Amino acid sequence: MPELPEVETVRTALEPVVTGQQIRSVRLTRGDLRWPLPERLDEILTGQIFGMPWRRGKYILLPLSGQQTLLIHLGMSGAIRIYDNCPDSFGKHDHFSVELANNNWFVFSDPRRFGHLDLLQSGNEAAHPLLAAMGVEPLSNAFSRTYLDEVLAGRKQPIKTALLDQRLIAGLGNIYVSEALFKAGISPRRQAGNVVGKRAQRLAPAIRNVLNAAIEQGGTSLRDHVQPGGEIGYFVQSLQVYGRGGEPCNSCSAPIKVIRQGGRSGFYCPNCQH
């Protein structure tokens, strides 16, 4: 489910709820999600106080008073919901729930269990195996035409596949890659190393604009994504190509094409994107 804008939406919603709050109790229903969870995670967390949540790529990081940081990845189907009181009941896939001293709860549910929870030493985030190789944040100043030129040079894979590689750019997923390539007028099938000149010039701003617009709208709700308060994300109304196979391009009316790359569906306008 969640790409950078959805994760950022979750982080933003968590911030005022958890920051400075002590953990009163933790409800953990299983010892593993994608991987085994830290031993005694519930006991370790109980009593600690949350700092301000931040984000790296598609990961949410929640600093704790005890010098550790809780790392959360939502996988494909993960969602976090915030409640102002103890939920009446817990769903089958509500694997991890936290009760705060202000009586609020947040509940992490993840039907497919591709998500993950881990603990790391605060300050050593960059050394964590899941974060160590991660590329630049596309909304940071380090992300530029120059950076893209550097990491794309010589790559033979399709540009779409390269943009999905978290080691190059952190946080892009299937929706926003398709949307950004449409905005930049670049075919997803073009070799990454052949994205040069005007195309290269358009790509970084296109990525940035698409992400910022999606964050503003609370992300894209297709199936699973809801904001922690229960609101859906409205960027779904702004999608130009993703999920619109066969429908007319909003710009030229040609039918949107569906392709398969790296085992994943992609969408593009064969007339507007080259």
Add this chain to the structure above:
DNA sequence: CTCCTGACCTGAGTGC
């Protein structure tokens, strides 16, 4: 290194 495939899971939708 780079690139590609399969694997991990559940649930929703489709077609017979």
Add this chain to the structure above:
DNA sequence: TGCACTCAGGTCAGGA
């Protein structure tokens, strides 16, 4: 209704 099959917002491990 039921069953078989496909697909889904991610990404890691393993092999060529």
